[in-house]
Amino acid sequence: MRRLLFASLAFSLTATAVLAQAVPGGKLNLIVQPEPPSVMIGITTNAPALLVGGNIYESLLRYDENLKPMPSLAKSWTISDDGLSYTFVLQDGVKWHDGKPLTSADVLFSVNDFLMKMQPRHRNLMTHVESVSAPDDKTVVFKLKEPFEAFIRGLSFYTMPILPKHIYEGTEYATNPANDKPIGTGPFKFDEWKRGSYIHLVKNPDYYLKGKPYLDELYYQVIPDGASRSVAFETGKIDVVPGGSVENFDIPRLRDLPNTCSTEKGWEYFAPLSWLWLNNRKPPMDNVKFRQAVMYALDREFAKDVLWNGYGKVATGPLSSKLPFYKNVAPTYAHDPAKAKALLKEIGYDGKPLKLLPLPYGETWQRWAEAVKQNLGDAGIPVEIEATDVAGWNQRTSNWDYDIAFTYLYQNGDPAIGVDRNYKTSQIAKGNPFNNVEGYSNPTLDTLFDQAAVAYPAAKRQELYDQAQKKLQEDVPVAWLLELGFPTIYNCKVQDLVTTASGLPESMRDAWIKK
Amino acid sequence: MLRFISGRLLKAVVILICITVLNFFLIHAAPGDPASVMAGEAGDADPAFLQQLRERFGLDQPLYVQLWIYVSSVMQLDLGYSYRQQLPVLQLISERLPATLLLSLSAFVISLGLGVAAGAFASARQGKWADTIISLAALIFYATPLFWLALMGVLLFSVQLGWLPGFGYESVGVNYTGIARAFDILQHLILPAMTLGLFFMAVYARMTRASMLEVSRLDFVKTAKAKGLRPAVIQRRHVLRNALLPVVTLAGLQAGQLVGGAVLIETVFAWPGIGRLMFDALSQRDYNLLLGVFVVSAAMVLLFNLITDVLYRLVDPRIRVAS
8 A cells, every 4th residue: 555645735734824924025135155157956066056056946855854855846745665666746837937837758857867967966866766757747656676765865956856858858968058047947037147246036927836936036146255245244235144155253243233043954954064084094094993082082062162153063973963863872972182192092103193184165164174183182193284275175085195184075865875975885986075085994884884775664774774873983984073054144034044954945935025 | 660569469479379388287287177176066976977077078188189179279269168167268258357357447547547646746745744644655555465455445435334335346136227337336346446456556656756756866857957947847747757667567567467357356345357267267177267367368468568568669769769
């Protein structure tokens, strides 16, 4: 028997309730930082591209803050009892921005063709899929090779945006002129891009949810300097400063301005987790006790409270607490320099200086590198900081040319999608800074992760992930730092600004301005 | 004169090719490539994706092949395609050119006009309070970092007083036209142009003052005085004109940089110009775009050098006669 996971009725009722309060009209000015190369998110998937493109394109599902799927282009869906078949029914009356109707053929084209060619994240997800079919214009069926429970959390706009077949079929996707004037199904239509200044989106009057979106226009303004972005908000030229757009030390000042609100919500799906890569191939990082000493040496509470203004959370291990299957497993390594020194003494560490590669993402990360240098120095590990730019950082880390390096990565809704790639032996490959860069290899852990990915139902996955977390926390392949918190600062007149686990890119259809 | 100009033009083309080749190798010597930066921004990649990007951009070709393709394209006035922005380089540069020219030319006019006037004024009142104030102000503006001046300008005139907009080229979302639009752009231009102009204004003022003082001690000035000419006429016709050569040299250098943009000012004021485009291209290893900006900037420097040389010959007949 098939289980109905979600009915659109409940959603419609909720939507109507919100509609009753919302006031249509108005425009919002938001920061987009840095300026994206393109907002065609089938090809370009960096954060600023998603921030804008997420309102132009949609996928089958959205997720609430607990990562529970919600309707998007799919109004309902069912999963077979064996977990092998996912059937989606598309919304009625969905039109592309050029007026053509959306059908299941567009979904097939996107998942089987376009995204398979252009999107590595989608390719990874589809390794679990046997076939995709469309029995009729409104229905799409995914048949899986094995019961991959994470699949239901992989259908976001981030991994699987649905793209117009009638525009892209038979063309060179990367150079199709439509990439500059994107055509999606989303609540906002692309209007104008003045490079170096702003991107302008306008309300889609034919949006399939009647009454939405409420806002008439969105302006995404490009302001390259961090201090100038803060000033733009202070002077009222900007209504919304997305998380991560201003330096952390500016946040308390902005947050305390009159009529200013802030929220940490909207990052539950991405769940950014930061850590230090410890190059496991090189001594002394190849010694588990040295790696444990590093963990004890780090004052992560200080980093959270001082460098990140109290936003975020100290990471207890490889999984963010926002992720399903997270468990707070011992040991969690509270700050204890004495213990760190004892461990270093035990292994006879010779005090050889190590090189630390900070993330070249601005002042906060530089300061964090200084703090880590001091923490490790206090424990007896001398550290030299090496300056680099983004391209240099990519090259150094992906070619394993470092001792210790900062990084942070999105966890993408499920450990089988966004976590195990960082620890499995099969993910050790040069030239890629998003896999097992530290070079950790443990066959027991590989088996646990492989089994957990395809175990069914979820309770079985939980048992296996508990074991995997414990094993990793004992072995400390990397030094976990913080679950990063990126507060969105906004004018309090803006309502319902963040309504999904992915935040601003998906929520503009619900946002409205209080008169 | 025509022979002189055509000879210099020929040399300029050779120099431009050399600069292009040198820049090509310098940029490729930097760590990382556009494919790795783009993969990095996406937060995910696999070897197939990286290979796909490198093939698309021609980065899988040997370096000498890439160089040959690039230089031969440039010779046909084709600056190639921006890897990251997926648009022709020429289009990207020409989109940014008006904003950069407006800012640089305004700063150029402000700095040259006010700087020379202030320098001349100070030299005529050597040792008096006006001279002291101008010299001190010039020293301060010469020594103060531009980005700091820019931020202070924003804090004072935009945040505290609310007189001028603090960022951008024009107001967004108001759709002004005609005079209203020009006035709106002018309002946005004042802070960045003044900030950028202050540094060069200080340089021109110091240089004009020093040069005029030097010239005013020469014999022909004494003769002019002995002839009974009015001091103002002596200053304007005899001293200033003869003191302008170093100023013309400096103006030529500044004019050559007009197209290159001003990275710091464009960044602080979110001015959509070429300087910022160049900086982004550098950090993203967008080779074609960066090389394109360099080619255009180098061409402008060469052109303005040529113009400066021609001006020399017009301002100072001795050079014309000597050559």
